[in-house]
Amino acid sequence: MKPTAPRGHWWVLAGVLTVFLAALFLATSILRGVGVPGTVQDRQPDGLVPHSVSGGGPVVDTRSGPPVSLDVRPGTVALTFDDGPDPTWTPQILQLLAAKHVPATFFVVGRHVAEHPELVRAQTAAGHEVGLHTFTHADLATAPIWQLRLELAASRAVLAGATGTSTTLLRPPYSSLSDAVNDRDWHAALRTGALGYLTVLSTQDGLDWEARNAQDIVRGAAPQDGRGAVVLLHDGGGDRSQTVAALGQLIDTLKARGYRFTTLTEAVGLPPQTAPATRLDHWYGSALIGLIQAAAAVPPAAAWVLGVVALLTAVRLLLLAGAAAAHRRRTGTRALPQPLPRVSAVVPAHNEQATIVSCVRALLDGGCPDIDVVVVDDGSTDDTAAAARTVTDPRVRVVTQPNQGKPAALNAGVAHAVHDVIVMVDADTVVAPGAVARLAAAMADPSVGAVAGNTKVANRKGLLPLWQHLEYVMSFGLERRLFDLAGASPTVPGAIGAFRRSALASIGGVSADTLAEDTDIAMALCRAGWRVVYRSDAHARTHVPTTIRDLWHQRYRWAYGTLQSIWKHRHAVRETGIAGHLGRRSLPYLLLFQLALPLAAPLVDAAALYGLASGTTPAPAYTWALFSLAQLALAAYALRKDDESLRHLWLVPLQQVLYRMALCLVTIHALVAAALGASPQWRNASTAHAEAQVHPATV
Known part of the structure; x- marks a missing residue:
């Protein structure tokens, strides 16, 4: 994907933070309060003060010539x-x-x-x-x-x-x-x-x-x-x-x-x-008054914003911690029903030669013996299709088509799938043993239209992947538990998710209306009356970006696509049933905690840093430290629940500053793009619409 949105996000955030810090400086230094007058009447005159001044009147004129002291009549x-x-x-x-x-x-x-x-x-x-x-x-x-x-x-x-x-x-x-x-x-x-x-x-x-x-x-x-x-x-x-x-x-x-x-x-x-005063002096003075009044308004406004951010952060932490505990009590240890439904797995792939084989083999070993795998090569320029055909199993088929984007690839895979339960997996993802069976088991409930799996990070070497590892466990995993309890999960991750064919048919298949098709499809299913649930025990390891550039493109797509999906499904707030749960529970959460909070959070960091540096406003620093400790505790809890090691906990405070700043920039980028009407598309290369060709895997 090559986004067509403007690239001014760094300057936007830098400008906002610069103005914010400058206003704080102006308000706390130039606008510092007046002190109590000192006991200056106890001073004694020194040798340089003329007697005409020290013994004269209260008005001293030193503007020109000898000093003149004027007394009162x-x-x-x-x-x-x-x-x-x-x-x-x-x-x-x-x-x-x-x-x-x-x-x-x-x-x-x-x-x-x-x-x-x-x-x-x-x-x-x-x-x-x-x-x-x-x-x-x-x-x-x-x-x-x-x-x-x-x-x-x-x-x-x-x-x-x-x-x-x-x-x-x-x-x-x-x-x-x-x-x-x-x-x-x-x-x-x-x-x-x-x-x-x-x-x-x-x-x-x-x-x-x-x-x-x-x-x-x-x-x-x-x-x-x-x-x-x-x-x-x-x-x-x-x-x-x-x-x-x-x-x-x-x-x-x-x-x-x-x-x-x-x-x-x-x-x-x-x-x-x-x-x-001259006209210029009057104009300049009026402008200075306006600037000072604006600067004076920043500290109380900042205090209000920081208070709201602190409240939202506290609410989010409590919601996630409570939801995790409640979700565990509700689900417990779930036995797999027998017999398991038959499953078709769809794997869209574009230039995934290095990972496609391990992805397909893991699906075949995913716990469902009656499975067929459809690999859709979406116009790859490498040997993705050839690599997929090296998997010598009659249950694997490879579909090739000109590059049309992920939604088109998924729809092509669904069209060639054999069974009614369809598992969709990204080509750079490896599902854990038994994961496919657990996804399929959730389909035993006929009201379930889709099942979200538990995505984990596969490549955990380097600071950026490790921060994403913590994010996947702390944020994504806990949030999906919360959404599951709320009765309307707004996202089925593209890395691992299962769908009922009839549910997909009821919403017209995978839509290309947004950049976040995994969010759009989940919301559409909720509005169509289908339940979208979460299986925390259906694990899959996916590869995450290892460079800032790749991470930026991915998160920009997610943020922009989430905005598009929320707008597309905004009418859910007036609907009933599962659609109403989506509109009045999940959508407000997304707006507050995935869009608004990332925008405001860097102000807390800036205010805390300024307070520590200037010694004037320590409260934001204390608040920041308190919430960092709370995030640390939540991270430890989430890692334990997902059976993950705690050795990377020391990265959480750094993640809260540096990584969160990056997410803020991405959100700004997406909002600016949306405001300016930029319309990036999934499609990478060819826009031609050609019929997909099916090739049975051969030795």
Whole structure:
């Protein structure tokens, strides 16, 4: 098969995971929460700080020429609020200020502006002044120059995006009174001044971030003796209920003393420091706000997705473990009825010269003495047909036809089969002794239309085949037990399965409508009212792909064919009986656990890896470890039930990451192909329709 689907699957997954990890990084580092202000008022000035600054007013202008310190006019108070906007406290403070007819100045944190731009717009609409307080509440006194520039540029951009304005007012985080400025603070003020910003300090610190009650805040914030003041309070960064409680008292107290409230710039005699932003700055700021809001939405969305993935994984593990135990109790040791039905075996083969002989001989020894084997050589370019004819047994016939694909080969084999019970086996498969007899025994129940056998991996050398070996035992084997209990098995594996001729006739034979004919035929039988059951004791060993390329083609066909089959038989959800069991039990399982879960599972791996690397989100890593242990236990249980060795258990954790990632890529490939309308076909070479030719096997 040569699929015609697009080949962008690697880039699709890489792009999704890159965006996911970048958003996590942005949300947990750039958008990291604001810390509690430190006790910076205890700092002592150093030798480099000019006396005009350490002993001067709360506004320091270092933009050009000698530094200028501006003081507040007597009898004037400028209320300033840091660390907002906050969706809880900022609206309450705005409402109180409006009721008291008091203007204020808000020094906003850029990340909060991006998260709540409507609050900043409300501040400016009410006539309040807005200044910057960096983007992440970073300490500019210790930040490298690149971080300082980034903090201020990002803050200025989001303010432009939120309000369409720009400002030169800057209050450095962890700053307070003028006499607490040290050499590092002064160096930062010089750097920000060179970038065009005014440094705003305070004269009164309400210490509302540590005050026990509103009275303490009022005492710390109220100036004395009619002196002008810049009062430092907070409208974000923590619980500001005491600030809200103290604000009204503070305003009433100061008004009673004759104080006048105004904005910061008016209080120190400066013209407004706010100007309209350019159209480009406004557009850029709006885009940055959108990006940050999208990034901020990723962690909660990821937490929700990871929670759903964890729930689905847990449900699947419990279902498979419970079904395995229940299936064993139901089936127990089953004796073979006598006499056994007569069986015809159909083996479609395309370029299977190396395996066809062992396949045919195993069928002849499969426990049913009355068997005939039909090998259909589907346009092989090697000596498959000649190799099959070397089996010197009159019960073996070889049919040759131009290459028409597996469904056509199976239908040709059924047409030449002699008996009513038809076993279909892939040419690279070797059935175990007694397997054919056990499949035939299940046909003793006249309601059974098909029997799925237990497929195992034959070639177990190398990492890729061993991972498939674990998958066949852990997933396929346990799932078929679950489907058997549900009363509607959606797949009869092409490697080994048995069918009743009348059941095949009732659905028109093997259809070529999908790439997964083994799934399509099982679903069609269920919808026609036939039971499709599972014999876990009917073993067959099949060869699996040993290269990534071959595995990709196989799993792409399976995933795409499963999608096609689900869509083809979607109306089963409204039907009754066995068809209803298929539609309301098996199809949802396939959608959730074979399509949706493989798509989402790599996000768990990425989130766990990021959490371990960054130390910010350890929960996904713990969840991953927990489910890895659960998978390990389930694998051990499944291997024991199938009488397999436990020596390959150590591969399960690696399988959960690397192999699961490959399955995700395959699923993406199939979904993209389906979305784009790609229609790969089974047929490899000739599309000519010619009559099959029958050749009795000869010596």
